[in-house]
Amino acid sequence: MKFISIAGSLQYDYNDAQIIKYICTVNEIVEKKEIRNLSIEDLKGLLAVEGEPAFRAKQILEWLWMKSARTFDEMSNLPKALREKLNNRFTINAINIHQSQHSSDKTIKNTFRLFDNNIIEGVLIPTSERMTACVSSQVGCSLSCKFCATGYMDRKRNLDAGEIYDQVVLIDQQAKANYDIPLSNIVYMGMGEPLLNYANVMRSIDRLTAEDGLNMSPKRITVSTAGIAKMIKKLGDDQVKFNLALSLHAANDTKRNEIMPINEQNTLKALAEALKYYFLKTKNPVTYEYILFDNFNDSLEDAAELAKFCRHIPCKVNIIEYNPISFASYTNSEEDKTEAFAAFLKKQGVITNIRRSRGKDIDAACGQLAIKES
Structure with a gap:
């Protein structure tokens, strides 16, 4: 998923060079977002940038809200590479x-x-x-x-x-x-x-x-x-x-x-x-x-x-x-x-x-x- 956090909001950019330039220029550390605060539309947009099919968003939400997953590793029907990307970019702030x-x-x-x-x-x-x-x-x-x-x-x-x-x-x-x-x-x-x-x-x-x-x-x-x-x-x-x-x-x-x-x-x-x-x-x-x-x-x-x-x-x-x-x-x-x-x-x-x-x-x-x- 190719995105950066600007002023606390999620922004998309398809140009890798621009992303790298931005990060290097401001030396920003991207803060992980609580994934449960995203809607299914948000997830679909993020997955589309990564080239993942839209149905993955429904799977993720089912793990979060039906199966009460506390980690991304529990989401066994997602590809391992996708789970790793989610883990790198998001958090589940479970109590x-x-x-x-x-x-x-x-x-x-x-x-x-x-x-x-x-x-x-x-x-x-x-x-x-x-x-x-x-x-x-x-x-x-x-x-x-x-x-x-x-x-x-x-x-x-x-x-x-x-x-x-x-x-x-x-x-x-x-x-x-x-x-x-x-x-x-x-x-x-x-x-x-x-x-x-x-x-x-x-x-x-x-x-x-x-x-x-x-x-x-x-x-x-x-x-x-x-x-x-x-x-x-x-x-x-x-x-x-x-x-x-x-x-x-x-x-x-x-x-x-x-x-x-x-x-x-x-x-x-x-x-x-x-x-x-x-x-x-x-x-x-x-x-x-x-x-x-x-x-x-x-x-x-x-x-x-x-x-x-x-x-x-x-x-x-x-x-x-x-x-x-x-x-x-x-x-x-x-x-x-x-x-x-x-x-x-x-x-x-x-x-x-x-x-x-x-x-x-x-x-x-x-x-x-x-x-x-x-």
Whole structure:
């Protein structure tokens, strides 16, 4: 393949002499590109320059996204010479499990090391009904939700689609190895705000659900957002097939502003309008996640405000147990208040579930993911 990297983009040139002259003049070292960031059209163009048939691009993508190849040497149906060229010019920035912790409830938390030595976390959550992978979309987070450990970290960068995909593959392998059961569900509820890494999240879901990917059902995938109104509308425009969950936690702007600063620019009114638009475009109901904090958002008045918000579109509410973190002083609502809150919503016709925490003893539960090592 005859190409050079100019200002971070891929450029083609059929003239060997010009390429050699350019490289010699500027003494540039060509940086290897992550091949999973290329489309099939990109690959076909590169292969055409090399004189390789177009069908090789499909073979390469199948190795990357169907067979989850981590090296070019695994691509056994490619000519050895082509594998060597790919290896010389590209990289597969596969992630690796750095450490795993096992909870008493069989939840497994993983820290994953990325190619640049950044660390993220992802969780395997086994229950009697499903085997779920909770994956991250960013290194850190920029939203600063007061009850979430990740919110106290800096956002270092977005994850590539391949890095999100790798979490699913590794957690699936873990599920089979530990419980002899494959993954059934994926939730984008780990570190980071998925809708602030929109393109990579969408591409990862495409590769997870495509026939030439892992061929998972989009209905088995849930993307959770803290509430970015314009991006929720974009989900509607893109007519997504996966499930959407909104981390609500208060149906009152004053209270939501206090625990979720993102609400100051994405008020409940703005979110309601975005959700109506989303439902109009997709016909998909939405799940509202609601953590009950003791004496903050757990009164029957709070429940009435939530029930009113639920009237905007078809939805259900998952009441979530608060999981303490060292950065915040919130405490979980008492059991009788949780039951009363749920009962009130049900009487108002709101589909309501109480979700119990998983992996709390290893800091793997909702809101507890944060990197503690340097």
